Amino acid sequence: MKKNKFYFILLIALALIALTLYLTRRSGTIPQELKDFAIEDTASVSQIFLAGKSGQSIHLIRKESHWEVNGKYHARKDAVDVLLKTLLRMDVKSPVPQASFETVVTNLAAEHTKVEIYTAGNEPEKVFYVGGSTADNYGTYMMLEKSSTPFIMHIPGFAGYLSTRFFLDENAWRDVGLFRYRFDEIKSVTLENIRQPEQSFTAINHGNNQFDLLYASSNQPYRGFDTLKVKEYLSAFKKLNFERFVDELTETQIDSVFQLSPEYIIRLEDTYGKTTQLKATLRKAELDDEYYQYDVDRMYGRIDENDELVIIQYFNFDPLFRDIDDFRLTPAS
Secondary structure, three states, rough: HHHHHHHHHHHHHHHHHHHHHHHHOOOOOOOHHHHHOOOOHHHHOOEEEEEEEOOOEEEEEEOOOOEEEEOOOOEEEEHHHHHHHHHHHOOOEOOOHHHHHHHHHOOOOOOEEEEEEEOOOOOOOOOEEEOOOOOOOOOOOOEEEEEEEEEEOOOOOOOOOOOOHHOOOOHHHHHOOOEEOOOOEEEEEEEOOOOOOHEEEEEEEOOOEEEEEEEEOOOOEEEOHHHHHHHHHHHHHOOOOOOOOOOOHHHEEEEEEEOOOOEEEEEEOOOOOOOOEEEEEEEOOOOOOOOEEEEEEEEEEEEEOOOOEEEEEEHHHHHHOOOOOHHEOOOOO
């Protein structure tokens, strides 16, 4: 019994020694400050600056209620959250193997994204360079500023590389929200039906569940409308996003789309005095189809506030494209 106990203790001791040797070999003698990439307190991050070798740059600034990109637009909350979680969780997977060391350093110098993290003041707390992925796509090459030692970085438990989270496309960082209003924040909504102008209308919100419905062409009241239906319509503007910005067309092609007659024009005036206008235009089908000339899932949307072209989905915007007769009070059966 004592002999078995001795062997058991010896086995545990050998296992601990092996583990210690493994961890020591893995970490080597590289100083911690050369591989200290992660940000422990992302709530303290006030700015993030990303810059590419070709001159592209993204400047994310934390505001009181949102993040701003390049001093002009609201940033996508989901994209910022993913980036902050990456800064918190990423860790050194291993040093770069000696056999590929020179190649990785050369590639990092030639192609990288520089990342500056600010928490307070005008000096960054941390600066590092993000390169490409490893051959197996399970790691990402990174190197701290003022260091000549690159590392393979990963997020424990995540199978993939991290470089795509540090992207430099300004439009991809921008918030895709178009209409985000509670119905009590809406002063009025006008819908112009270009093909059937007699069905165009203006819904006016006076507050306290008091509404008016007018013919848009004459501003004459529509008699016998259902106030609940108007309230439901205004409530549909609570959280409406477009799908994406149009960046695959040339300026000439975008101008051509702008010249097309829209199907609908929506103008929303909020209680703060701001007006947002959307022109919805048919979009040609991407593939030749003997049955459908136009895309059955998506339209072009022109946001006149900043004169930009976006893609909108029928699934999200069909509830807005209504006729004035849809609000008729239905007699009780």
